[in-house]
Amino acid sequence: MADTPLRVGLRQAGPIPLDVAFDCARGDVLAIFGPSGSGKSTILRAIAGLYAPADAIVRTGDRTWSDTAAGVHVPPHQRAVGLVFQDYALFPHLTARGNVLAALGHRPKAERVARADELLAQVHMDGLGDRRPDALSGGERQRVALARAIARDPAVLLLDEPFTAVDRPVRRRLQDEVDALRRRLDVPVILVTHDFDDVVRLSTHVLLLERGRVMASGPIADVMRRADLPWLRDAVGLGAVVDARVAGVDLERGLATLDIGGPALVVPAAGLTPGALVRVRVPAREVILATQAPAGLSLHNVLAGVVTEVHYLPGTSQVIVQVRVGATHLLAEVTGDAVSRLALTVGAPVHALVKSVSIDLHVVS
Amino acid sequence: MDWTALGVSLRLGVATLIVLLPIGLWLGHLLATRSFPGKALIEALITVPLVLPPTVLGFYLLVTFGARSPLGQAFASIAGHALPFSFAGLLLASAIANLPFVVQPIQRAFEAIPSGVRDAAACCGLSPWQRFFQIDLPLAWPGVLTAAMLAFAHTLGEFGVVLMVGGNLPGETRTLSIAIYDRMQAFDDRGAGVMAATLLVVAVGTLMLTTTLAGRTTRRG
Numbered sequence: 001m002a003d004t005p006l007r008v009g010l011r012q013a014g015p016i017p018l019d020v021a022f023d024c025a026r027g028d029v030l031a032i033f034g035p036s037g038s039g040k041s042t043i044l045r046a047i048a049g050l051y052a053p054a055d056a057i058v059r060t061g062d063r064t065w066s067d068t069a070a071g072v073h074v075p076p077h078q079r080a081v082g083l084v085f086q087d088y089a090l091f092p093h094l095t096a097r098g099n100v101l102a103a104l105g106h107r108p109k110a111e112r113v114a115r116a117d118e119l120l121a122q123v124h125m126d127g128l129g130d131r132r133p134d135a136l137s138g139g140e141r142q143r144v145a146l147a148r149a150i151a152r153d154p155a156v157l158l159l160d161e162p163f164t165a166v167d168r169p170v171r172r173r174l175q176d177e178v179d180a181l182r183r184r185l186d187v188p189v190i191l192v193t194h195d196f197d198d199v200v201r202l203s204t205h206v207l208l209l210e211r212g213r214v215m216a217s218g219p220i221a222d223v224m225r226r227a228d229l230p231w232l233r234d235a236v237g238l239g240a241v242v243d244a245r246v247a248g249v250d251l252e253r254g255l256a257t258l259d260i261g262g263p264a265l266v267v268p269a270a271g272l273t274p275g276a277l278v279r280v281r282v283p284a285r286e287v288i289l290a291t292q293a294p295a296g297l298s299l300h301n302v303l304a305g306v307v308t309e310v311h312y313l314p315g316t317s318q319v320i321v322q323v324r325v326g327a328t329h330l331l332a333e334v335t336g337d338a339v340s341r342l343a344l345t346v347g348a349p350v351h352a353l354v355k356s357v358s359i360d361l362h363v364v365s
Numbered sequence: 366m367d368w369t370a371l372g373v374s375l376r377l378g379v380a381t382l383i384v385l386l387p388i389g390l391w392l393g394h395l396l397a398t399r400s401f402p403g404k405a406l407i408e409a410l411i412t413v414p415l416v417l418p419p420t421v422l423g424f425y426l427l428v429t430f431g432a433r434s435p436l437g438q439a440f441a442s443i444a445g446h447a448l449p450f451s452f453a454g455l456l457l458a459s460a461i462a463n464l465p466f467v468v469q470p471i472q473r474a475f476e477a478i479p480s481g482v483r484d485a486a487a488c489c490g491l492s493p494w495q496r497f498f499q500i501d502l503p504l505a506w507p508g509v510l511t512a513a514m515l516a517f518a519h520t521l522g523e524f525g526v527v528l529m530v531g532g533n534l535p536g537e538t539r540t541l542s543i544a545i546y547d548r549m550q551a552f553d554d555r556g557a558g559v560m561a562a563t564l565l566v567v568a569v570g571t572l573m574l575t576t577t578l579a580g581r582t583t584r585r586g
């Protein structure tokens with residue numbers, strides 16, 4: 001139990017229905033993904049103690065923050081949580097430094113100012129400490145909110161839709177900073193988002209939530225290779241997520257090969273160096289299946305594999321086929337007609353054809 | 366010019382603020398941040414002095430704190446004199462009559478603070494008292510100032526309740542507004558005129574000061 005940095009179990013029938021239970025380990029980022037109104041933010045508020053569901057268990061390490069059966073509810077200010085709010089919720093009458101200082105009450109008075117400036121520097125806000133929130137841009141406010149959340153030396157870091165208010169380029173930069181930050185912090189991180197990009201870029205684990213109920217949860221690769229999540233398909237499209245290492249870079253051809261535990265995956269080489277860890281997402285709609293290895297194609301990836309699951313999507317003529325390629329699984333979205341023509345059944349050998357440019361890729365470290 | 370009456374008026378204004386501000390801050394914060402059964406009734410009771418004729422208010426205060434009532438007798442046995450027709454009685458009446466002027470602006474000011482800001486303060490480890498003094502109060506400051514100035518100016522102008530509960534004792538309960546009425550009854554138009562002008566100047570000055578100070582804090586924050 002003491003080895004589990006965060007254990008959460010929440011249940012209630014209403015007014016906001018909840019039925020979730022999960023653990024989150026140190027250094028892990030659990031992304032809670034779901035449509036708005038699914039109860040994502042409520043889960044974070046319950047962990048922080050700002051909301052008390054009818055039935056709640058929240059434990060960090062050997063401390064119990066909530067245990068409704070035992071009548072335990074530690075008030076929020078006595079829980080070491082760092083919470084980054086959706087709209088940042090900065091204190092408008094305090095400077096950036098003042099905002100961070102407000103969360104440093106547990107530290108000796110003499111070192112607070114220096115610590116606040118150090119935290120602001122960590123989020124690249126050095127020199128802006130004297131500005132009030134209304135004189136900061138969206139991205140800068142977000143950084144102050146982040147610094148303030150870490151200032152408490154939290155046992156758990158909670159991020160509630162942290163990037164919704166910033167535009168795409170700033171978002172990418174902030175995602176990278178949050179990623180770097182959580183590696184340094186080594187605490188459980190829970191990220192609530194309705195943007196799938198956040199999930200793919202930041203999380204180690206995923207929990208798919210719909211109307212307060214867990215549709216799927218586990219390590220991101222395990223969840224994303226599942227063929228039976230029509231809700232996820234409708235929301236963002238299915239696609240396997242694979243963490244891989246760059247095996248080699250051929251600058252002359254502009255291609256890199258990734259080691260995915262079996263046949264190598266070929267991707268564009270831009271920005272890749274040998275040995276780098278990357279995360280790729282192979283959209284199911286971009287994968288073509290063939291019973292024989294075709295010749296004379298422009299694409300680079302013809303991956304021999306075996307069908308491991310065939311899932312008919314209810315209400316459509318589409319079928320999701322899971323194919324094991326080496327040690328990983330890919331998903332392909334094809335028509336029911338194709339499945340019967342090619343006789344795609346579990347155990348059938350098949351070739352997965354993937355254009356190298358259709359693979360989403362980002363460098364993890 | 367009745368300087369003693371001006372003194373009583375100013376003394377009453379300041380004393381009312383001292384009594385009422387803590388109550389107003391507590392009630393305003395409670396009403397702005399919590400919901401509980403009976404909240405609508407409490408809000409109605411606080412607002413009622415605003416719409417009732419001052420004489421009705423004065424009548425009930427006299428009934429409640431008169432020499433024949435248990436509360437009035439209890440007060441008399443402690444203080445040594447009856448509550449009506451004393452400065453203490455006047456202060457009590459003034460505090461009740463001014464409750465809506467203090468509570469409402471403070472409540473609105475606390476309500477204007479996004480709940481997320483208060484939640485964030487709790488997540489920063491600030492205790493409820495620290496949240497109140499470091500976050501809520503500085504942010505609601507213009508509202509608190511408005512409340513204080515409104516109550517002060519209104520106390521100076523209060524007439525009906527004062528006459529009902531306080532009467533017209535020089536140096537004890539005769540405020541400037543009573544003294545003006547007194548002078549008019551005695552056909553001393555000049556005396557009444559000077560005092561009326563004094564009240565007008567004090568009231569306009571107070572309101573101007575409020576606007577200036579509130580504007581400054583708003584711009585700063």
